[in-house]
Amino acid sequence: MDHTLYIYNAMLWTMTVMAVFVFVALYFVKAGYGMFRTKAWGWSIDNKVAWVMMEAPVFFVMMWMWVSQGATIAMPAFLAFLLFQLHYFQRSFVFPLLMKGKSRMPVAIMMMGITFNFINGFLLGKGLFCFPPSCFNEGAAFFLRPLSLLGIAVFLLGMVVNLHSDHVIRHLRKPGDTNHYLPSKGLYRYVTSANYFGELVEWTGFALFTTIPAAWVFVIWTAANLVPRAASIHKRYREEFGEAVGTRKRIIPFIY
Numbered sequence: 001m002d003h004t005l006y007i008y009n010a011m012l013w014t015m016t017v018m019a020v021f022v023f024v025a026l027y028f029v030k031a032g033y034g035m036f037r038t039k040a041w042g043w044s045i046d047n048k049v050a051w052v053m054m055e056a057p058v059f060f061v062m063m064w065m066w067v068s069q070g071a072t073i074a075m076p077a078f079l080a081f082l083l084f085q086l087h088y089f090q091r092s093f094v095f096p097l098l099m100k101g102k103s104r105m106p107v108a109i110m111m112m113g114i115t116f117n118f119i120n121g122f123l124l125g126k127g128l129f130c131f132p133p134s135c136f137n138e139g140a141a142f143f144l145r146p147l148s149l150l151g152i153a154v155f156l157l158g159m160v161v162n163l164h165s166d167h168v169i170r171h172l173r174k175p176g177d178t179n180h181y182l183p184s185k186g187l188y189r190y191v192t193s194a195n196y197f198g199e200l201v202e203w204t205g206f207a208l209f210t211t212i213p214a215a216w217v218f219v220i221w222t223a224a225n226l227v228p229r230a231a232s233i234h235k236r237y238r239e240e241f242g243e244a245v246g247t248r249k250r251i252i253p254f255i256y
Helices: 003-025 047-068 077-098 107-129 134-144 146-170 194-210 213-245
Strands: 044-046 104-106
Touching (some): 003 107, 047 104, 104 107, 107 213, 194 213
Antiparallel strands (some): 044 104
């Protein structure tokens, strides 16, 4: 095995093991942003600024990976690149501008996010442009594979769910209102963290489409971060709204 590929695979396995530890830890320690922010997490900055600084690095890392490997427009790697950049352009430069209120994010949380995004962008870029799967050589036939079509459909479905759920959350309050409300539109009728469900579906679709191991590691990390947080949010909603939560699950409709 090529030495570089050996190191790359070792990084993927290391990230996978770390994700398992993060998954377990987040059931005991709530990441201190959003409704769970406390002074114990230390110095904080404006939430909008923090989101840009946290999410933008992966957009630029992936851009650099693409350019450094010849800025190929060969399919399907280029389409995977475009889908990834579409998500992170919205998350880095549009989502923060749509935020309401004056919430803050601990710098510690932001720095952890920046670190992960740098690593994730590097691993995914390597997987797409340096160590692509053999099926990428099938040309147009790649897009006739059921798994390819399913992956694109699942990715786009997840993106729609994620964007709509964020829209619902943003419009729960009127200007100046600081009360908490239970979201109930869209998939919030079935889960208390529909936005997280959408993101998990989105990256699962990306992994199905690309088939690269790094994409599946990203799915594992997404679940490791969002599933425990969804459980914490569900518990908070139960405490605040009681029976109004009803039979809603945490993140996966009808399951969990």
